[in-house]
Amino acid sequence: DVQLQESGPGLVKPSQSLSLTCTVTGYSITSDYAWNWIRQFPGNKLEWMGYISYSGSTSYNPSLKSRISITRDTSKNQFFLQLNSVTTEDTATYYCARSGLRLWYFDYWGQGTTLTVSS
Amino acid sequence: DIVLTQSPATLSVTPGDSVSLSCRASQSISNNLHWYQQKSHESPRLLIKYASQSISGIPSRFSGSGSGTDFTLSINSVETEDFGMYFCQQSNSWPHATFGGGTKLEIK
Numbered sequence: 001d002v003q004l005q006e007s008g009p010g011l012v013k014p015s016q017s018l019s020l021t022c023t024v025t026g027y028s029i030t031s032d033y034a035w036n037w038i039r040q041f042p043g044n045k046l047e048w049m050g051y052i053s054y055s056g057s058t059s060y061n062p063s064l065k066s067r068i069s070i071t072r073d074t075s076k077n078q079f080f081l082q083l084n085s086v087t088t089e090d091t092a093t094y095y096c097a098r099s100g101l102r103l104w105y106f107d108y109w110g111q112g113t114t115l116t117v118s119s
Numbered sequence: 120d121i122v123l124t125q126s127p128a129t130l131s132v133t134p135g136d137s138v139s140l141s142c143r144a145s146q147s148i149s150n151n152l153h154w155y156q157q158k159s160h161e162s163p164r165l166l167i168k169y170a171s172q173s174i175s176g177i178p179s180r181f182s183g184s185g186s187g188t189d190f191t192l193s194i195n196s197v198e199t200e201d202f203g204m205y206f207c208q209q210s211n212s213w214p215h216a217t218f219g220g221g222t223k224l225e226i227k
Contacts, residue, residue, distance in 0.1 A: 044220070048215065059214045061215060062215070095163075097162075103168075104214065105153040105169075106153075106155075106216075107174075109162040110162060
């Protein structure tokens with residue numbers, strides 16, 4: 001079965017960069033699909049952040065485009081989120097999730113990792 | 120951007136009731152609308168895809184309907200395990216998905 005698992009630092013200081021890892025088991029991220037990052041703010045609002053496709057192409061939410069980068073390590077079947085110049089407004093639970101590239105719904109999700117931005 | 124408005128924000132029901140949750144889009148999105156359930160301290164789970172298509176493993180009491188701008192998630196005879204948050208998500212503006220603000224289904 002496909003499983004996704006996020007990992008990250010838990011706490012980041014304002015103006016720093018955050019880096020999160022999603023480890024995928026049960027499916028190769030180079031076979032098919034898009035591999036996404038989605039975050040949920042306190043108060044429950046969900047925001048799609050971006051994806052890296054099985055071929056390595058990326059797409060980002062325009063609201064984040066200047067700060068975000070999604071990369072991957074195919075040898076470890078992992079993909080990564082980097083978000084630069086974080087502020088307290090980036091405090092959220094971060095999820096990785098799988099979607100189709102045209103069938104654009106999220107069928108597998110990780111359990112989420114909570115990130116707090118605070119000095 | 121396409122805005123999804125969910126109503127009501129909170130729905131208080133008794134187990135055994137049948138309920139309808141609404142999701143309205145700011146412009147027509149055909150049937151490019153999906154529903155998720157999120158229980159406390161869990162990640163969202165896909166319930167319905169493309170407005171009305173069922174998902175393997177999801178109980179048959181969950182159903183979806185609608186097209187264009189108005190969509191409904193129906194739960195026939197709510198069970199205690201159904202309480203939590205429900206979100207809709209549009210995929211019409213691929214690849215820029217957006218989500219509704221959610222409806223909280225709580226026990227009366």
